[in-house]
Amino acid sequence: MTQRSIKTKSDKPRLLVADDDRWLLESMAEWLAGLGYVVQTASSIAQTKKMLSSGSFDLLLCDVRFEDGDGMSLLRFAKSKHPTLPVLMMSGYAGPDAAVEAVAAGAFDFLSKPIIDQELQAAIDRAVQQQQIEAENSLLRQQLDRRFGLENIVSHDLRMLKIFDTLDSVADARATLLITGENGTGKSMIARAAHRKSSRRDGPFVEVACGALPDTLLESELFGHVAGAFTGANANKIGKFQQAHLGTLFLDEIGTATPALQVKLLRALQELQFEPLGGNETITVDTRTILATNENLEQSVAEGKFRQDLYYRINVIRIELPPLRERIDDIPLLAQHFLARACEEFQRNVECFSPAAMQSMMQYRWPGNIRELENTVQRAVLLCKGRQIDSDLLPRALQEPTFAPTSSTRLSTPVSTPSSHQSSPMSSEISSTNPSSGAIAWKNKTLSEALEEPERAIILEVLRANQWNRNITADQLGINRTTLYKKMKKLGIEALEPAS
Numbered sequence: 001m002t003q004r005s006i007k008t009k010s011d012k013p014r015l016l017v018a019d020d021d022r023w024l025l026e027s028m029a030e031w032l033a034g035l036g037y038v039v040q041t042a043s044s045i046a047q048t049k050k051m052l053s054s055g056s057f058d059l060l061l062c063d064v065r066f067e068d069g070d071g072m073s074l075l076r077f078a079k080s081k082h083p084t085l086p087v088l089m090m091s092g093y094a095g096p097d098a099a100v101e102a103v104a105a106g107a108f109d110f111l112s113k114p115i116i117d118q119e120l121q122a123a124i125d126r127a128v129q130q131q132q133i134e135a136e137n138s139l140l141r142q143q144l145d146r147r148f149g150l151e152n153i154v155s156h157d158l159r160m161l162k163i164f165d166t167l168d169s170v171a172d173a174r175a176t177l178l179i180t181g182e183n184g185t186g187k188s189m190i191a192r193a194a195h196r197k198s199s200r201r202d203g204p205f206v207e208v209a210c211g212a213l214p215d216t217l218l219e220s221e222l223f224g225h226v227a228g229a230f231t232g233a234n235a236n237k238i239g240k241f242q243q244a245h246l247g248t249l250f251l252d253e254i255g256t257a258t259p260a261l262q263v264k265l266l267r268a269l270q271e272l273q274f275e276p277l278g279g280n281e282t283i284t285v286d287t288r289t290i291l292a293t294n295e296n297l298e299q300s301v302a303e304g305k306f307r308q309d310l311y312y313r314i315n316v317i318r319i320e321l322p323p324l325r326e327r328i329d330d331i332p333l334l335a336q337h338f339l340a341r342a343c344e345e346f347q348r349n350v351e352c353f354s355p356a357a358m359q360s361m362m363q364y365r366w367p368g369n370i371r372e373l374e375n376t377v378q379r380a381v382l383l384c385k386g387r388q389i390d391s392d393l394l395p396r397a398l399q400e401p402t403f404a405p406t407s408s409t410r411l412s413t414p415v416s417t418p419s420s421h422q423s424s425p426m427s428s429e430i431s432s433t434n435p436s437s438g439a440i441a442w443k444n445k446t447l448s449e450a451l452e453e454p455e456r457a458i459i460l461e462v463l464r465a466n467q468w469n470r471n472i473t474a475d476q477l478g479i480n481r482t483t484l485y486k487k488m489k490k491l492g493i494e495a496l497e498p499a500s
Contacts, residue, residue, distance in 0.1 A: 013128045014038045016055070018048040018062035018074070019090075028061075028115070035121065045069035052081055059127050064091035064098060072105060079106040084134055086127035090115060153189060154337045157327045163190070163319055171197035176269060176314045179292040181321030184369030184478040187292040188252065190319060195248040200288060203247030206240050211253030212482045219261050220277050222251075223268070229278025239276065241268060244287045253480075254314070255295035255306065266310045289314075324366040324373060331362050334370060338377040339389075350384045357391040360398045368478025375475055395476070396465070456491040459484070468497055 015037050019025045022043065029039045040055070042048040045066045052060070060078050064071040071089060078087050089102045092113030099110035108127045111120060155161065170177065171194050179187045188207065195205045213221055220229070224239030240249055257265060268274045273284050291314050300306035324331065335353060343350055353361070357380075366372055380393040391399055459477065466472045474484040488494045 012036045012038050013058040013124075014040070014056065015124070016040050016042065016048070016051060016057045016060050016062075018042045018045075018060065018066075020044060020063065020066045031117065032124075037124075045071075045074050048074055049077055052078055057082075057085065058131055059086050059088065059124060061088045061090065061124070064089055064102070065093070072102065075102065075105050075107055084131060086131050088123055088127060153186065153193060154333050155327065155330050156333060157322070157330050159322050160327070160330070163321070166317075166319060167194050167197060170194070170317050172199050173317065174288060175316040176288075177290040178314050178316070178318045179290065179321065180297075180318065181292075181294065182323050182369055182478070183294050183480075184366075184371035185321040185323060186370050187294075187321060188250065190321065191248070191250040191290045191292065194290060195250075195288075198248070198288070200247050204244050205248050205250065206244040207250045207252065208240050209252045209480065211256040212480060215258050215261070218257070219264065222261075223264065223274045223276055224279075224283075225277035226279040229276070233278070236276070239274075241274060241285055241287055242283060245285045246287075248288045248290060251289065251291045253293060254291040255293040255297060255300060257306075259305075259307065262307045262310050266307065266313055269310075269313055324369040328362055331366075331373070332358060334373055335361060335377055338374045339381065342378045342381040346378075346381060348381050348384070349387065350381050350389060351387045352389070354388050354390045357389050357394060360391050360394055364398045368476060372476065372478055397476075452491060455487070456493060459487060459491065460493055460496065463488075463493070463497075 015032060017025060017029055017032070017039060018041070019028070020043050025041050025043060029041050032039045040051065040057075042051055045068045048060075048062065062071055062074055066074075071091075075087055075089065078085055086108040087106065088109050088111060089099075089107045090111040090113055091098060102110045108130070109123045111123060153160070153164070167190070177191075177194060179190055181187055191207075192205060195201060208221060210218060216230075220233075220237065220239070222239050222241055224237045224242060225233050227233055227235050264274060269289055272287065273282050275282055297306055297311055297315070301308050301311050324334075335358070339350060339353070342348070361373070361376075368375070376395060376398070377389075379395070380389045383393050459473070462473050462476055463470070466476070470481060470484055470488075474481045477484065479487075
């Protein structure tokens with residue numbers, strides 16, 4: 001029988017119907033075409049295989065017996081060529097064992113002849129819907145790969161390229177991954193990229209910001225609790241370790257964990273076992289853990305704030321992200337990337353940055369790193385009225401070329417240099433620590449104490465510039481709000497806030 005094509009609306013599912021009963025084949029094709037499907041027919045195993053090899057279909061409906069072969073062999077051929085293609089098998093002679101065999105071999109369903117119209121239509125609808133869901137899931141996975149995969153991490157920097165190579169090598173390893181770097185350098189994105197590149201990509205990715213949770217709640221958040229474990233625990237709660245089973249758990253700001261929590265965390269990482277807070281049942285999970293911190297864990301170990309055994313346990317594979325100020329050549333690339341994304345998100349038609357604006361961005365030290373750059377570009381796109389972003393649309397800090405590198409410290413916030421004609425409030429506060437030289441007075445102080453005064457001045461200036469808006473200030477400084485609140489309290493800045 002020659003190939004037969006019955007076309008209706010192009011957006012309808014395409015069906016391939018294969019049967020060596022000529023009358024049944026034609027009548028079924030006519031009926032399905034009347035329902036709006038695009039139907040092609042084949043009357044032999046050989047013809048069906050040829051059509052499957054050269055065409056694209058949404059469903060195969062085929063008989064179990066043909067004159068030139070077995071329908072089960074056709075099923076296996078179809079699944080080898082198109083693994084996601086739903087196949088409906090039909091037969092007027094086969095018994096229950098044949099149906100079980102067909103489904104086990106990959107058939108979506110098995111129908112008995114004579115075919116009931118409503119039963120056939122329902123089976124086709126179910127099969128087509130399942131394929132559409134699988135196609136949508138595949139598209140979503142591709143979008144996640146673009147959003148969180150390495151392809152979305154823009155860089156020409158040699159150190160970043162080496163990091164990409166490392167991720168390719170260790171993505172599937174069970175070993176713990178430790179990501180270090182300043183706030184805003186992209187630790188969360190690297191963690192997500194590692195998850196997306198691993199065999200656990202279809203499992204959950206669970207993120208916990210350890211520094212944003214009170215110490216009393218972090219243990220319950222990670223390991224769960226049973227009802228009655230503490231006041232307010234009215235029901236059992238599953239912890240993040242268990243939620244991330246067969247997937248990845250990302251613990252950000254791990255350096256803030258208390259010593260008591262570190263003990264339980266060490267066991268969970270080593271044995272993949274733990275007990276919920278207040279419970280006796282031991283829970284075993286298959287969870288890959290990625291940790292991140294902006295703190296110097298070696299120093300914390302030396303000071304007794306972080307357990308040495310836990311440090312060695314998590315420091316198996318380490319990725320250290322360089323700050324943006326050390327990736328100057330990446331700034332134009334990243335800025336243009338964020339510009340395209342912001343234009344798509346906000347439905348704007350901004351094409352580029354002016355040379356002056358780009359020069360300002362490349363001279364700035366970006367204490368908030370990539371996160372600050374992205375926020376800066378988003379702000380400029382929203383304010384821009386034309387096709388080009390000029391320097392006057394950038395934050396004031398970028399328009400004033402007064403930011404210079406700090407020396408021998410890890411303080412990643414910009415420090416103003418006073419001019420001969422005018423000094424900023426921040427520069428006057430810093431110089432007041434040693435009026436004779438303008439340097440920071442450090443004698444008889446620890447390094448931490450010596451850095452408190454300039455840190456206080458920087459935070460205070462940014463707060464005042466933002467009318468004491470803590471959310472905006474935290475974003476500009478490249479720290480989370482919880483960290484900002486703690487620093488304001490520690491440095492006595494809260495008392496200076498004007499009454500509203």
